[in-house]
Amino acid sequence: MSSVLLLSCPDQQGVVAATAEFIADQGGNIVHAEQYVKREADADGGVFFQRVVFDLVRSDVTHESLLDAIRPLADKLDMTVDLRDSSTPIPTAIMCSKQGHCLYDLLTRWRSGEMPMDLRVVISNHPDHADIAGHMGVPFVHLPVTKETKPQQEAAVLATLAEYEVDLVVMARYMQILSDDFVSHYPMKIINIHHSFLPAFIGANPYRQAHERGVKLIGATAHYATADLDEGPIISQDTTHVSHRENVAELTARGRDVETVVLARAVRAHLEHRVAVHGHQTIVYN
Known part of the structure; x- marks a missing residue:
């Protein structure tokens, strides 16, 4: 052992x-x-x-x-x-919305044996990625949500996680804000990914906002989700240089590349038990 x-x-x-x-x-x-x-x-x-x-x-x-x-x-x-x-992989769920780049990357790494997780289920508030989950042999649960049904939908998500006995939740561009109650069920066991423009470029179309401001550096941050929105302990970050020559679509593609790598790096660190949390900080061992 x-x-x-x-x-x-x-x-x-x-x-x-x-x-x-x-x-x-x-x-x-x-x-x-x-x-x-x-x-x-x-x-x-x-x-x-x-x-x-x-x-x-x-x-x-x-x-x-x-x-x-x-x-x-x-x-x-x-x-x-x-x-x-370490010989027992962590039971894991991936949550996603319409953007599939992080989901597809994690599924590919998992199927190739690169990501040592026990992937139990994919949960989404949209049906778009049911086919790829099925192709990869992972149960897909579609739980739509509106502003009015958010409490009921979160309860259904928690019930699904409990049904599959999940111990780690990966938010692969799951575009919903989790409630404090939801996060409290999985302290330091929910990993989120977002572009590092926050808080400078909040809201919709952050890469368009970045393009309009002529940024020269874009990046992504993976962190544990806490009650303080996007302020949980950081696990991994990375950046890439861009220039005035790239349009919004090209900037978005570059940003998504960074997001997939940073999220995968953070998830692997957690799966390999290389992350220690101390207050608002993390110690991430090599």
């Missing part, structure tokens, strides 16, 4: 040694470890973060027994622990 341990605690002497000793006592063999200390300018000490990947060779050690065994160490060091079995 291969496991990933994400931990954080007040920075103190002996954390690395204690963690390595614990893993060795459980019959584990560390194959990769990375750590980081975040120091605050206005506070004493700092916060220690570590990601440890290890293999277990003892058949009598299970994921559940590991969680029980690490609790005394976690209590002693005031440690927050997230222990994952």
